[in-house]
Each structure stands twice: as C-alpha cells, then as structure tokens.
Amino acid sequence: MISVGRVTAVHWPGDESVALALAEMAERATSWPGISEPSSGRVRLILAPSEAMFDSVTQGRLPEWGGGAAFPGTNTIVLPMSGDVRRVLRHELAHLALHSVVKRVPRWFDEGYAARAAGEWDRLQALRVNWALLMGVTPTLREVDAGLRGTGAGRAQTSYSLATTAVLLLERMGGDRGLEPLLENLSRTPDFDQALRTTYLVTLGQFETLWRRDLKRRYGWALLFGSLTVVWTLLAIVLVSLWATRRRRDRARRARLDEGWSVPGNDWQANS
DSSP states (O other), rough: EEEEOOOOOOOTTTOOOHHHHHHHHHHHHHOBBSSSOOOOOOOOEEEEEHHHHHHTTTTOOOOTTOOOEEEETEEEEEEEEOOOOHHHHHHHHHHHHHTTTSSSSOOOHHHHHHHHTTOOGGGGOOHHHHHTTSSSSOOHHHHHHHHHHSSSSHHHHHHHHHHHHHHHHHHHHGGTTTTHHHHHHTOOOOOHHHHHHHHSSSOHHHHHHHHHHHHHHHHHHHHHHHHHHHHHHHHHHHHHHHHHHHHHHHHHHHHHHHHTTTOOTTTTTOOO
C-alpha cells in the first residue's frame, strides 16, 4: 500500500513503482470541466494484477470490454494492470469528480462527461460516429444508454462517442461558463430534465432534438464522403471484374483462333 497526499494505492508485489506513479497522478488531478471546487476527499486506488482479480474485486458486475471501475460512494477506483492504465485512471477520476458535486445523472451524461474531462478526443473519430449515422437515423439518448449498458464492445464504443458529443453540445450551450451552470443546478436536484429547464430553458426531449440535429450538422459532411467512397469502391470493383472477365474471354478467343495453325520451319521457301 502506498499513500500520496489524499490518495492511497493498494497494489500487489512487483507493482510498487506503477502504484506510486498512479497515486501521484491522481493526487495532481484537481481540475475538471465545470467544477470550480472539486472534492478534496480521500481516494483509494485498487490495482488489480489480473483479470480474475479485477472481476473478483468488482464482483463481476462490469462487461468484459470495461477498462476500469469507479465507485463514487466509497471514492474507490479499481484498475486492471493492463492497457493504457493512465488513461483509464483519468477517466475514472472524472467519474468521482462529477459525482462529488451532482446527485444523479443519466448514464450517457456520466460517461460523456468522463470522456470529455479525460480528453478522450479519439472517441470522436468521424468513422465511429458516422457509421452509426449511416445506419439510417440518428440514435436516441435512450439507445445510447442501452449501448453503454450492453455487452457488445463495438456498440459500446459507438455509444461512448455519441455520449461525448451530447456533453460537448451542453458545454457549448453554456457559453463561456461551459458546463458549470448545469452542474451547479444538478447539485441541487437529481431531476436532469429540471436542471436542463433551469439552465438552458429546454426540456430533455427538446435537448435530444437539438443534439440529433447537431450530429447531422457536425458529422453529416462525412456521410456524403462515406457514401461517395462506398460508391467509388463498388464501381472500382465492378470495373476490375469486367476487365478480368474480358481478359479471360480474349485469351479463350485467341486460343480458338490458334487451333489448326502451325508455324513453318526454317527450310520453308516462298514460291517465286
């Protein structure tokens, strides 16, 4: 066990240096979007050395694609000692920071905020978001929540991307103060719809409509690009197939024309 300031890291033998580095990182993480006075309470990190230990500590409640786990009630984070541990830690610390000032939020806001606060901009890769939009219609926030609770890693990653775009829209709606007005109102009420009404003068349903429009406007350009790419790819495949078929036919035609012909020997002389 290693303690740095308000952070205590519980580790297994051999992980001392990593535990120290992560504890120092957690101790320095005090700036979060929209939170003017983050909690100064103690934080406990549990560094699970194996998947089996991670499942044991979290009681198997997390999907297999989950990177880490945050338990705001006890200010505890459980991290598997694999993958990008620092990135996962930043994400889980954001969950603790958020829940230190709010009472309750929808899962899409919880995960979208953590991704935004952790600077996980790669979640906004156009391909991930646009492939979801290419399915025909923009998703609902309820569907995003379902994707975050599901077991499919691909669907979950897309849902993380979409949740992040929703939180970024709320941040833009807050103007210079970003998410701070919303989080202040959420600290007073567990009703997310009421907090939106108070902060932005819109209902949750109205915000969802704004978000879906924003998705089409901000990422729709890639829909056209993606569609044209698909069209040109299919056209190229068709042209290559036609060219290959034509070559086979030409070879067969030449072979038939050559049947019955023989090349004269060197002793052949033309009649004069």
